[in-house]
Amino acid sequence: MQVLAVMAQQQPAQPEGETSGGVLGVFEWLGTHFIGLFEEAGSQFVDLVTGILPTLIVLLTFMYALTTFIGEERVTRAVQWCGRWWITRYSVMPILALLMLTNPMAYSFGRFLPERYKPAFYDSAVSFVHPVTTFFPYANAGELFVWFGIANGVTQLGESTVPLALRYFLVGILVIFIRGIVTEKLTAFMIKRTGRSEVFADFDRQFEQAKAGEKA
Amino acid sequence: MTERETTAGREATTGTDTATVFVRAGAGGWGPGLTLRADEQRTKVLSVTGGGIHPVAQKIADLTGAEAVDGFNTTVPDDEVVAAVINCGGTARIGVYPRKGIPTVDVYPGAPGGPLAKFITEELFVSAVGMNEVERSTADGGAAGTAAAGAASGGTSGGGTPDGAGSGGGVPPRDERPSASAVAATLPVGGPLGKAFHTVTNVFVGFGSAVGSFVNTMLAAGRQTIDLTLKTILPFMAYVSLLLGIVMYTGVAEWMGQVLSPIASNPFGLLAISFVVALPFLSPVLGPGAAIAQVVGTLMGSQIAIGALPVQYALPTLFAINGQVGCDFVPVGLALGEAKPETVAVGTPAVLISRMITSPLAVVIAWAASFGL
Numbered sequence: 001m002q003v004l005a006v007m008a009q010q011q012p013a014q015p016e017g018e019t020s021g022g023v024l025g026v027f028e029w030l031g032t033h034f035i036g037l038f039e040e041a042g043s044q045f046v047d048l049v050t051g052i053l054p055t056l057i058v059l060l061t062f063m064y065a066l067t068t069f070i071g072e073e074r075v076t077r078a079v080q081w082c083g084r085w086w087i088t089r090y091s092v093m094p095i096l097a098l099l100m101l102t103n104p105m106a107y108s109f110g111r112f113l114p115e116r117y118k119p120a121f122y123d124s125a126v127s128f129v130h131p132v133t134t135f136f137p138y139a140n141a142g143e144l145f146v147w148f149g150i151a152n153g154v155t156q157l158g159e160s161t162v163p164l165a166l167r168y169f170l171v172g173i174l175v176i177f178i179r180g181i182v183t184e185k186l187t188a189f190m191i192k193r194t195g196r197s198e199v200f201a202d203f204d205r206q207f208e209q210a211k212a213g214e215k216a
Numbered sequence: 217m218t219e220r221e222t223t224a225g226r227e228a229t230t231g232t233d234t235a236t237v238f239v240r241a242g243a244g245g246w247g248p249g250l251t252l253r254a255d256e257q258r259t260k261v262l263s264v265t266g267g268g269i270h271p272v273a274q275k276i277a278d279l280t281g282a283e284a285v286d287g288f289n290t291t292v293p294d295d296e297v298v299a300a301v302i303n304c305g306g307t308a309r310i311g312v313y314p315r316k317g318i319p320t321v322d323v324y325p326g327a328p329g330g331p332l333a334k335f336i337t338e339e340l341f342v343s344a345v346g347m348n349e350v351e352r353s354t355a356d357g358g359a360a361g362t363a364a365a366g367a368a369s370g371g372t373s374g375g376g377t378p379d380g381a382g383s384g385g386g387v388p389p390r391d392e393r394p395s396a397s398a399v400a401a402t403l404p405v406g407g408p409l410g411k412a413f414h415t416v417t418n419v420f421v422g423f424g425s426a427v428g429s430f431v432n433t434m435l436a437a438g439r440q441t442i443d444l445t446l447k448t449i450l451p452f453m454a455y456v457s458l459l460l461g462i463v464m465y466t467g468v469a470e471w472m473g474q475v476l477s478p479i480a481s482n483p484f485g486l487l488a489i490s491f492v493v494a495l496p497f498l499s500p501v502l503g504p505g506a507a508i509a510q511v512v513g514t515l516m517g518s519q520i521a522i523g524a525l526p527v528q529y530a531l532p533t534l535f536a537i538n539g540q541v542g543c544d545f546v547p548v549g550l551a552l553g554e555a556k557p558e559t560v561a562v563g564t565p566a567v568l569i570s571r572m573i574t575s576p577l578a579v580v581i582a583w584a585a586s587f588g589l
Binding site: 033036037038039040041042043044045048049052053056057060061062063064065068069102103104105107108109110111113115116118119120121122123125126127129130138141142143144145146147148149150151152153154156157159163164167168170171174175178179182183186187189190191194196199200203 | 309311312329331332433434436437438440441442444445448449450452453454456457458460461462464465466509510511512513514515516517518519520521523525527530531533534535537538541542545546548549550552553554555556558559561562563564565566567569570571573574577578581582585586589
């Protein structure tokens with residue numbers, strides 16, 4: 001095994017003309033490049049682990065602890081309050097939901113909305129799961145590489161990723177807001193188109209009743 | 217929980233009018249297998265795979281005498297579901313149904329991971345299931361009944377433990393034990409000195425328990441983080457590194473750069489990408505686990521690193537490659553928000569159509585926002 005490893009390390013240094021020809025040469029070529037491939041992959045792995053992981057781990061720990069301290073109840077109240085107006089419904093509400101409950105449980109906050117707004121809220125919230133990873137990776141730690149993949153390239157150029165991260169985050173907010181409104185309109189159109197206006201008017205009444213019942 | 221156990225027990229005693237189906241894990245799959253059975257209340261097999269009812273869901277439905285239902289068109293109350301059939305190799309959908317206590321059959325070789333990993337247990341989850349892994353159970357109802365009865369009796373004895381321990385002179389349950397402040401209060405000190413002592417003790421006790429809860433919360437957060445790192449982040453890094461290694465070492469990266477950079481480094485190319493990924497028949501296929509967006513993101517990053525793609529196109533690229541985000545998850549996401557079946561019926565097409573408008577729009581906004589980067 002050791003001999004193999006030593007050979008593999010020495011091989012790339014040799015000029016190609018010196019390798020023996022014939023069948024053995026083919027195998028030598030294969031061996032060199034076989035191990036070379038994985039050495040390259042290994043160095044990529046070390047870059048990712050040393051570059052991203054240490055900060056990520058302490059940040060994740062901090063944010064998980066913070067969300068525990070703040071408590072779901074307090075955020076739930078804030079989210080319910082946000083759900084009343086269209087401006088906050090597709091901006092503050094999905095962001096709070098993601099920061100508190102993370103992907104995928106964030107969508108469960110849709111239960112505080114009337115039926116006709118639920119698809120738009122889902123669309124808005126799910127569209128923020130990648131912009132949110134720029135500064136709050138814990139909110140969607142399973143899908144980091146949409147952002148980290150691009151950011152890694154920028155880092156390798158020797159540039160800071162912060163300006164890009166900030167813009168991704170802010171443009172993300174604008175996009176989820178527009179997306180929420182467009183989807184809300186399209187949902188209303190689909191309700192009319194499929195002749196479900198009555199059904200949804202009924203849902204709205206049920207929602208109002210449930211809310212009145214909660215207050216009483 | 218107890219309700220379901222009793223149901224299972226009753227079924228076992230009344231006879232075998234409904235068939236039991238055993239689903240085992242396929243090659244590369246996870247879990248010892250599930251025993252499924254329909255009853256008066258649980259009558260639906262939910263297929264949440266997209267593209268109609270999955271053959272595996274249909275087979276389970278046929279064998280148990282239940283009805284197969286397409287989860288993308290309709291929602292079913294959780295307590296009517298015999299099992300959910302999913303196709304998820306990612307991290308989100310895989311845990312949603314186990315979290316609700318619904319037995320979940322994954323047709324992909326998924327394994328516990330992601331934020332809901334702790335809900336994905338051997339009793340509720342099996343993966344890499346194909347048609348051959350679904351069989352009419354050879355073990356008759358009796359065996360299943362015994363298991364259920366065992367679990368039920370376990371439950372009762374578990375429920376009885378605190379009382380037993382309390383009367384048996386063992387350690388009393390936590391709330392019956394005198395608290396630290398109560399112990400402090402019984403100390404035989406009187407007068408003003410005692411009062412002061414009492415106050416000081418209370419402060420210390422309060423402070424102590426605050427520190428205790430703080431430390432415990434931080435520790436739990438650390439544990440959650442390491443768990444996630446080991447189960448989700450590191451495996452993904454390993455796979456991304458291998459992919460990057462191959463692409464960089466073989467020179468595919470440069471070759472891709474030559475093909476991609478004309479498309480990715482002009483706004484119209486990016487607009488075209490964003491529109492294509494948002495097409496309603498493609499977006500639900502491209503979505504799962506954001507696997508494709510993550511791989512494309514990583515590859516685009518490698519293009520930026522070798523200079524094939526200018527940095528100012530990074531932002532519109534991020535939106536262009538991700539127009540499909542969450543399109544695979546619409547019915548499940550809506551179900552998490554307790555949406556009614558009618559809402560899913562109008563909401564799913566609304567979201568998919570909305571993407572065709574908002575996905576290119578997002579690229580335009582991002583492109584406009586990249587000036588001066």
